[in-house]
Amino acid sequence: xxxxxxxxxxxxxxxxxxxxxxxxxxxxxxxxxxxxxxxxxxxxxxxxxxxxxxxxxxxxxxxxxxxxxxxxxxxxxxxxxxxxxxxxxxxxxxxxxxxxxxxxxxxxxxxxxxxxxxxxxxxxxxxxxxxxxxxxxxxxxxxxxxxxxxxxxxxxxxxxxxxxxxxxxxxxxxxxxxxxxxxxxxxxxxxxxxxxxxxxxxxxxxxxxxxxxxxxxxxxxxxxxxxxxxxxxxxxxxxxxxxxxxxxxxxxxxxxxxxxxxxxxxxxxxxxxxxxxxxxxxxxxxxxxxxxxxxxxxxxxxxxxxxxxxxxxxxxxxxxxxxxxxxxxxxxxxxxxxxxxxxxxxxxxxxxxxxxxxxxxxxxxxxxxxxxxxxxxxxxxxxxxxxxxxxxxxxxxxxxxxxxxxxxxxxxxxxxxxxxxxxxxxxxxxxxxxxxxxxxxxxxxxxxxxxxxxxxxxxxxxxxxxxxxxxxxxxxxxxxxxxxxxxxxxxxxxxxxxxxxxxxxxxxxxxxxxxxxxxxxxxxxxxxxxxxxxxxxxxxx
Numbered sequence: 001x002x003x004x005x006x007x008x009x010x011x012x013x014x015x016x017x018x019x020x021x022x023x024x025x026x027x028x029x030x031x032x033x034x035x036x037x038x039x040x041x042x043x044x045x046x047x048x049x050x051x052x053x054x055x056x057x058x059x060x061x062x063x064x065x066x067x068x069x070x071x072x073x074x075x076x077x078x079x080x081x082x083x084x085x086x087x088x089x090x091x092x093x094x095x096x097x098x099x100x101x102x103x104x105x106x107x108x109x110x111x112x113x114x115x116x117x118x119x120x121x122x123x124x125x126x127x128x129x130x131x132x133x134x135x136x137x138x139x140x141x142x143x144x145x146x147x148x149x150x151x152x153x154x155x156x157x158x159x160x161x162x163x164x165x166x167x168x169x170x171x172x173x174x175x176x177x178x179x180x181x182x183x184x185x186x187x188x189x190x191x192x193x194x195x196x197x198x199x200x201x202x203x204x205x206x207x208x209x210x211x212x213x214x215x216x217x218x219x220x221x222x223x224x225x226x227x228x229x230x231x232x233x234x235x236x237x238x239x240x241x242x243x244x245x246x247x248x249x250x251x252x253x254x255x256x257x258x259x260x261x262x263x264x265x266x267x268x269x270x271x272x273x274x275x276x277x278x279x280x281x282x283x284x285x286x287x288x289x290x291x292x293x294x295x296x297x298x299x300x301x302x303x304x305x306x307x308x309x310x311x312x313x314x315x316x317x318x319x320x321x322x323x324x325x326x327x328x329x330x331x332x333x334x335x336x337x338x339x340x341x342x343x344x345x346x347x348x349x350x351x352x353x354x355x356x357x358x359x360x361x362x363x364x365x366x367x368x369x370x371x372x373x374x375x376x377x378x379x380x381x382x383x384x385x386x387x388x389x390x391x392x393x394x395x396x397x398x399x400x401x402x403x404x405x406x407x408x409x410x411x412x413x414x415x416x417x418x419x420x421x422x423x424x425x426x427x428x429x430x431x432x433x434x435x436x437x438x439x440x441x442x443x444x445x446x447x448x449x450x451x452x453x454x455x456x457x458x459x460x461x462x463x464x465x466x467x468x469x470x471x472x473x474x475x476x477x478x479x480x481x482x483x484x485x486x487x488x489x490x491x492x493x494x495x496x497x498x499x500x501x502x503x504x505x506x507x508x509x510x511x512x513x514x515x516x517x518x519x520x521x522x523x524x525x526x527x528x529x530x531x532x533x534x535x536x537x538x539x540x541x
Contacts, residue, residue: 041397048391048398055384056404058376063408065372066415072260081263083311088221091213100132104220106212106276107195111141111182113175115203116149118321118463120156125206127160127167130213137195138167141182143175177290178458179272180298184288187279195279202273204463206235206319214316215276225266226281226308227300229258230274233317236324236464242534243322244423245433246329250322251419254314257373262312265364267304272296274318281308291346292448293458294339301347301365305354321463324535326528328462330440335458337441340374341448342455378445381438385409386495390502390518393510432524439491464535492529496522 075081083089094102108126112119126138140157144150150171157169172185183200186192197219201207207230215228231254237247261268272295282288285303288295300310323329351365389405392398409431417427447455499522506515527533 040395045395045397048388048395051383051388052392052398052400052404055380055388056401058380059384059404059408059412061372062377062380063412065368065377066412068368069256069260070415070418072264073256076259076263082315083218083262083313087218087225087311089217090221092217092220094132100135103132103135104196104216105194106131106136106197106199106216107192107279108136108138108199108201109141109183109186110139110201110203111143111179111186112153112203113143113460114146114149115144115463116146116152118204119149119153121206122201122203123153123156123160123167125208126201127163127165128209129207129211130209133164133166136166136212137191138165139186139189139192140167140169141186142169142171143178143182145175177288178293178295180288180290180295183295184290187282187287192279197276198279198282199276200273201318202320204321205232205273207274208318211316211318212276215313218311218313219276219278222309224307224309225311226278226285226303227270227310228276229262229268229271229310229312230316230318231255231258231312231314232271232274232320234322235319236321239322239324240535241426241429242326242329242433243324244426245430246322248417248420248423248426248430249434252416253419254312255419256415258312259314261369262310265361266309266311267361267365267369268300268310268312269369270296270300270310274320278308281306284308292339292343293335293456294343297340298343298347301343301351301369304361304365305351305357307356323461324464325462326531326534329437329534331459332461333437333440334444334454337374337378337444338448338455338457340370341445342451343448344370344375345449345451375445375449378438378441381435382442385435386439386499386521389514390499393502393506393512393514396510428520432521433528435521436492436524436528439495443491489529489531492525496525496529498522499525 092103094100108129110122110126112122123138123140129136138160140153142150142153144153154169157167160167168189168191170186170189172182175181177184187198197216199207199212199215211230215230218228219225232250234243234247234250237243258268258271281303282299284306285299285308287299289298289302292298304310323332348366351362354362389400392400413427413431417424417430423430444454447453499518503515503518503522506512506518
């Protein structure tokens, strides 16, 4: 009897402890759930709401910038405020007394680095420029490290020299300063002292024979003009979808941004090629500087702060090549996004303290030229459309106004598309592509602002020239013969996975239809993440 009572007690005591443990576990689970709910409500939701507000503010900044530039460009077109109507630009002609001496001495600089596929293009085009032979000097600045390429470039220069062209082939023992260093060294040669103006062309640029006759008169007749910039015309725009999309962005840059800057303030960013500088203005601004990867913009800002004027000639076009491989385009966009951010960091106080320009122009350079156009536009594109909006689907308490998620981006997109009407049907692809590229641009902006590891990385954009036309026997199968794992871009794939998760969650739990945008955008990230975009070049090219 005593044994049975003892056994009964032990059973119920055990059950009691089990119930207590179960209750304690339940209580702990409830406490964890409550803690998560409070953390979500008072920490995560406010953070997401703040991110939405900041992104909406940045979106309005970009919209204002795009609208103002578009209106200024439209004003210049409607009221015919073209440079040849604003500035004196009478043609330069030789007279009986002075002969060709009436023409100023022009130096043509062609910097290049291992440009095997395109070196003949720029050298040949420069040697065919219509200008008195004794008033032009062509200087090829070859930084090539490939001895074969270096020998080919030298032979090309020798060939043109034997034909009577005044051409010089110059090399360096190092690549210090990259392009800026080469241009600076090129100007140290004694024969440059005879020159008044410098025309610059990258290795893939092919100016028309009358280029100097159209550009130089503006500099000769207007001593306050430092730079005349021409427009780029892309010979390979139809090569693939990626080059068509690039053309849309670049045409907007020239037709709207450069046009607006030239019309409103006689100031814009020098494009680094296809322009003519007054040598005196370069010296007055302090010469070439290699402190960033955008030596062209650096010189332009310093010259602008000295009071010099810039002119953009949209009707003078120079043939050039767009990067047609995704790898080359990524490197180019890193340099074009990181460099301006780093330059802004270095020049902010120089701009503020400049004495030769008005407060308005200082505001224009700081806000419009740098902050809105080269910082905020990159940040908001990735942060808002690839991070904040996707994350907001997990927080039903966060509401994004329709004007911020539809009206503003639609307006900005349409304004970007006006530069290339023939590609308007590609506008959806342009949006998806630009959103993917905003990942790298955003990262590059932070690298530039904080001077992180790749801040001074300079990788010359690969040019293909007529390589694909010259080798038509390369089959599609051979083009795709590569190690796939080496082509993977992990960041794009990671963001693609994130957007795919957001797509599923929004489709299952929400009624806002964001998944209609998330899904194609995730596919775009995957396509570019696995490298299936642009021209695929065989490894044995």
